[in-house]
Amino acid sequence: xxxxxxxxxxIRAAAAPGDRQAAVAAWMxxxxxxxxxxxxxxxxxxxxxxxxxxxxxxxxxVGRVSxxxxxxxxxxxxxxxxxxxxxxxxxxxxxxxxxxxxTIGTSRGPGRIEEPATLSRxxxxxxxxxxxxxxxxxxxxxxxxxxxxxxxxxLREADLCGGFEDFWTAWRERGLDPRTLNMVTGPSRSADxxxxxxxxxxxxxxxxxxxxS
Amino acid sequence: xxxxxxxxxxxxxxxRAALDNANLQAALRGxxxxxxxxxxxxxxxxxxxxxxxxxxRDIKDHVLAHLDLHLEAYEAQVIASGxxxxxxxxxxxxxxxxxxxxxxxxxxxxxxxxxxxSEECGINDFLSANGIAPVETDxxxxxxxxxxxxxxxxxxxxxxxxVPEIEAAFRKAHAHLDPDRDLSDLAALQAExxxxxRAKYFQAEVGITGANMLIAETGHSVIVTNEGNGDLTQSxxxxxxxxxxxxxxxxxxxxxxxxxxxxxxxxxGQEMSVYxxxxxxxxxxxxxxxxEEYHVVLLDNGRSNMLATPFQDMLRCIRCGACMxxxxxxxxxxxxxxxxxxxxxxxxVLTPSLIGVEQGGQLPNASSFCGRCEEVCPxxxxxxxxxxxxxxxxxxxxxxxxxxxxxxxxWAFAARRPRLYRIAARLGAGLLSRLGGKxxxxxxxxxxxxWTGERDLPAPQGGTFMDRWKAARR
Numbered sequence: 001x002x003x004x005x006x007x008x009x010x011i012r013a014a015a016a017p018g019d020r021q022a023a024v025a026a027w028m029x030x031x032x033x034x035x036x037x038x039x040x041x042x043x044x045x046x047x048x049x050x051x052x053x054x055x056x057x058x059x060x061x062v063g064r065v066s067x068x069x070x071x072x073x074x075x076x077x078x079x080x081x082x083x084x085x086x087x088x089x090x091x092x093x094x095x096x097x098x099x100x101x102x103t104i105g106t107s108r109g110p111g112r113i114e115e116p117a118t119l120s121r122x123x124x125x126x127x128x129x130x131x132x133x134x135x136x137x138x139x140x141x142x143x144x145x146x147x148x149x150x151x152x153x154x155l156r157e158a159d160l161c162g163g164f165e166d167f168w169t170a171w172r173e174r175g176l177d178p179r180t181l182n183m184v185t186g187p188s189r190s191a192d193x194x195x196x197x198x199x200x201x202x203x204x205x206x207x208x209x210x211x212x213s
Numbered sequence: 214x215x216x217x218x219x220x221x222x223x224x225x226x227x228x229r230a231a232l233d234n235a236n237l238q239a240a241l242r243g244x245x246x247x248x249x250x251x252x253x254x255x256x257x258x259x260x261x262x263x264x265x266x267x268x269x270r271d272i273k274d275h276v277l278a279h280l281d282l283h284l285e286a287y288e289a290q291v292i293a294s295g296x297x298x299x300x301x302x303x304x305x306x307x308x309x310x311x312x313x314x315x316x317x318x319x320x321x322x323x324x325x326x327x328x329x330x331s332e333e334c335g336i337n338d339f340l341s342a343n344g345i346a347p348v349e350t351d352x353x354x355x356x357x358x359x360x361x362x363x364x365x366x367x368x369x370x371x372x373x374x375x376v377p378e379i380e381a382a383f384r385k386a387h388a389h390l391d392p393d394r395d396l397s398d399l400a401a402l403q404a405e406x407x408x409x410x411r412a413k414y415f416q417a418e419v420g421i422t423g424a425n426m427l428i429a430e431t432g433h434s435v436i437v438t439n440e441g442n443g444d445l446t447q448s449x450x451x452x453x454x455x456x457x458x459x460x461x462x463x464x465x466x467x468x469x470x471x472x473x474x475x476x477x478x479x480x481x482g483q484e485m486s487v488y489x490x491x492x493x494x495x496x497x498x499x500x501x502x503x504x505e506e507y508h509v510v511l512l513d514n515g516r517s518n519m520l521a522t523p524f525q526d527m528l529r530c531i532r533c534g535a536c537m538x539x540x541x542x543x544x545x546x547x548x549x550x551x552x553x554x555x556x557x558x559x560x561x562v563l564t565p566s567l568i569g570v571e572q573g574g575q576l577p578n579a580s581s582f583c584g585r586c587e588e589v590c591p592x593x594x595x596x597x598x599x600x601x602x603x604x605x606x607x608x609x610x611x612x613x614x615x616x617x618x619x620x621x622x623x624w625a626f627a628a629r630r631p632r633l634y635r636i637a638a639r640l641g642a643g644l645l646s647r648l649g650g651k652x653x654x655x656x657x658x659x660x661x662x663x664w665t666g667e668r669d670l671p672a673p674q675g676g677t678f679m680d681r682w683k684a685a686r687r
Contacts, residue, residue, distance in 0.1 A: 008284065015278065015281070027275060031464075031465040031468070038261070136500065137499070142444070142448050146445050162289065164473075170467045179493065179496050179497055185484075185486070189487060192370075193400050195247060196399055202407060203440065
């Protein structure tokens with residue numbers, strides 16, 4: 001008998017009688033059922049306001065972009081403001097492909113050991129907590145999210161969800177199956193030195209979101 | 214001595230040494246109250262917090278009642294996504310599985326995200342002994358690895374280390390850097406660790422992480438971090454190994470959301486930790502990054518034996534650390550005094566379950582039964598009640614010290630004979646009252662020097678409880 005069989009055998013021996021298969025099937029058939037917090041139920045303009053407030057609370061910054069063609073200009077402005085070199089690295093997401101990047105030097109591919117600025121597109125956002133949801137893959141390599149000193153993220157306002165409930169529904173509908181689904185809420189941080197919270201632990205020191213209307 | 218060898222039987226001596234350790238006391242003073250205030254704020258800002266706790270408890274209870282079925286479903290999903298599941302009954306089996314995988318990957322260095330299960334298995338010592346260098350990447354874990362220590366807290370492993378001690382450890386370990394560099398502020402220390410570890414992320418062949426949850430519906434493993442180290446650990450090497458215990462299962466993505474809503478708030482007061490990552494299988498065809506192999510080591514190590522016992526509820530634990538943050542005993546002696554992987558109230562219950570009451574039986578005595586741990590537990594584990602159960606077992610197994618056993622035996626003898634008890638109580642109260650004299654305080658008392666050494670003992674005033682009860686009823 002294998003370790004697996006012995007472990008499962010012990011669990012079964014301890015189980016209460018009854019139709020346990022049916023209980024599991026019923027549970028899986030009706031996901032959710034927990035209390036839905038008020039802060040997960042925002043709508044319309046209030047949803048956008050709440051999302052921006054939550055980003056701020058998580059020490060991220062945010063700016064709005066009225067059209068996709070405006071993105072390079074907005075990015076150039078942010079890079080200058082932060083005294084970063086006029087360079088950006090992103091993946092093969094179609095949304096970035098046709099843009100005129102002007103004076104910004106671009107490179108494509110996964111994150112490298114020294115990467116001042118990276119750009120990704122988030123699949124979704126959660127107004128509940130100011131969280132971005134990214135899907136790994138060639139379009140938006142996962143290492144760009146963690147190796148950029150400053151991480152820029154583009155989010156379409158139409159992809160903004162109220163909270164976990166409508167997010168999971170939308171996620172299932174989009175039918176993606178990436179190796180990782182990354183929820184990001186602000187830049188990286190640690191309080192391990194002297195119990196004082198400091199930004200920029202191993203991941204980005206700064207996180208900036210471009211909201212595309 | 215191996216780092217993970219338990220010193221739990223020496224709890225009393227450990228606690229005494231901890232109280233006399235000035236550095237430790239300074240570090241504990243610095244963190245005390247911090248976690249409590251943050252959790253209180255996190256709870257206050259979410260009116261549905263207590264309702265979510267009830268739901269989380271129900272989710273975990275459902276999982277434990279159907280654990281075999283959910284584990285099978287989870288395993289099938291991992292395999293369908295191209296991953297592998299390895300079952301380990303004991304820490305020893307888990308170590309062998311991990312070593313075998315590391316050898317297959319040709320590993321010389323293994324990076325580690327924060328994982329308490331790997332501490333439970335003593336992975337670091339074992340890999341080192343077999344010629345593979347483990348590198349802790351969580352900043353706190355990195356600090357204590359440099360100092361040759363184990364974590365003293367499940368989410369803040371270096372909470373016992375002061376800033377000057379961190380600087381000293383870095384100067385010693387990072388000898389390749391300029392000896393005259395300025396490390397006087399906290400940001401400089403963090404930046405130095407970031408720089409040193411950034412290079413190591415690209416060198417390791419294997420990355421080991423833990424899992425906060427395993428999702429039966431999808432086969433995802435979930436890690437929750439603030440630093441991003443767990444993600445670099447699992448994304449850059451060619452092999453990702455997840456080490457998780459059986460009870461980490463949750464049924465659905467929605468159930469995971471319920472747990473996430475209470476986990477961060479209970480731990481650090483955060484609505485969401487910075488990085489919550491759901492991983493499923495190896496990198497997909499065409500992916501430019503991510504591991505080529507994905508393995509999950511599922512550890513039992515005594516947990517299946519806790520099912521259908523008075524200690525089953527302990528398996529609801531989501532490892533937030535709130536119980537130790539609110540525990541007066543933990544806050545006085547720190548985590549190392551507990552002598553094994555899990556400190557504080559959750560450790561006092563879990564340790565005897567996992568390594569035996571003979572080894573861990575001292576820990577459930579390290580409680581004033583104030584009940585704060587149960588009050589703040591996000592999954593409502595009745596921790597004081599379970600500690601009481603362990604105390605009873607310890608007594609039944611005759612592991613309690615002889616003097617305590619005799620004392621308890623004497624008290625039990627009297628307590629079952631009301632007349633005798635009342636006479637003894639009246640005599641004792643009268644004697645103590647006379648000793649207290651006019652001040653009503655006793656400065657020194659034989660057999661109670663542990664108390665009177667630090668403070669006076671208040672003398673009983675005005676008759677026994679039963680006398681006053683009778684008088685009041687008249």
